[in-house]
Amino acid sequence: MRKTQGDCLFCKIASGEAKVPFVYEDEHVVAFDDISPKAAVHTLIVPKEHIENLNDEPSSELLSNVFGAVPAVAHIKGIDETGYRIIQNNGDDARQTVHHLHVHMQGGEQLPE
Ligand code: AMP
Ligand code: ZN
Secondary structure, eight states, X not given: OOXXXXXXXXXXXXXXXXXXXXXXXXXXXXXXXXXXXXXXEEEEEEESSOOOSGGGOOOHHHHHHHHHTHHHHHHHHTXXXXXXXXXXXXXXXXXXXXXXXXXXXXXXXXXXX
């Protein structure tokens, strides 16, 4: 599996080629606000390594890097105390539109049931 994919939007964002302000960055992960927010806070957490979704069997290390960043991102966004939802879409029926694994963090208000 390639580490990055040339035609992938989130590879371009994560590498800095496409300029998007980062909420958070570490060695393995970036986070940035969703361009089309579905909640008061809607931030995406994205591994720098390209992998399409969970069907590609990401390593436990990659998953740990993504989920390990969650508390820091929630704290930066000011929603760690109030709560948040994590969503991760895989494939067409889930309406995955960007084929680079990512998790959505939503919060900042009472979310729908
Ligand atoms: P998904 O449907 O799970 O693949 O989610 C992809 C998300 O990426 C959607 O919520 C889009 O609004 C978001 N998105 C697409 N392009 C950008 C962009 N340039 N910057 C930030 N978010 C984006
Ligand atoms: Zn990618």
